[in-house]
Amino acid sequence: MSDRPPADRTARLLLRYFREPSRFRAEALQPDAPRLDGAVVLKLALGHRIEFAEAALNRLSGSVLRDAAASYVRRVCFRADATPYQTLGVAPDATPEAIKDNFRLLMQLVHPDRQDARARWPESCAAQANRANGILRNEESRAAFDREAAERVRAAAAQA
Numbered sequence: 001m002s003d004r005p006p007a008d009r010t011a012r013l014l015l016r017y018f019r020e021p022s023r024f025r026a027e028a029l030q031p032d033a034p035r036l037d038g039a040v041v042l043k044l045a046l047g048h049r050i051e052f053a054e055a056a057l058n059r060l061s062g063s064v065l066r067d068a069a070a071s072y073v074r075r076v077c078f079r080a081d082a083t084p085y086q087t088l089g090v091a092p093d094a095t096p097e098a099i100k101d102n103f104r105l106l107m108q109l110v111h112p113d114r115q116d117a118r119a120r121w122p123e124s125c126a127a128q129a130n131r132a133n134g135i136l137r138n139e140e141s142r143a144a145f146d147r148e149a150a151e152r153v154r155a156a157a158a159q160a
Helices: 007-019 021-027 038-045 055-059 062-077 086-087 096-110 124-137 139-159
Strands: none
Touching: 007 021, 007 038, 007 055, 038 096, 055 086, 055 124, 062 086, 062 096, 086 096, 086 124, 096 124, 124 139
């Protein structure tokens, strides 16, 4: 299993993507984009306080990080072509526990019954999160998805 990126790195990348949206589109959506810690992103989007090693990040207003994280979730997790892994903010080698934890955090953020008036999420976000969780929580459907994804990569490479 891959190491989780430090929370500080995740916060710095979120801020960069938020402050430079044109670069965000060019960089964050690439398959080899720097990996962010999905749990940290979701906790920040929910407004949870995270203690960073870097003092400058701890001095930032919570709303700045919350807005940056929510923007990332909207643009990456809920884009039309997001994989179930991207929707839930987990790596392909994520444990069932990590999948479950990120799904719960994501639903706290986007479920229609849990939203606050400040940040509204389309109902389609909760539906997309449910579909992603349905695929990844079941070993057989997850394995089938992984096989199909690998086949699509092989087919694309053969056409190139």
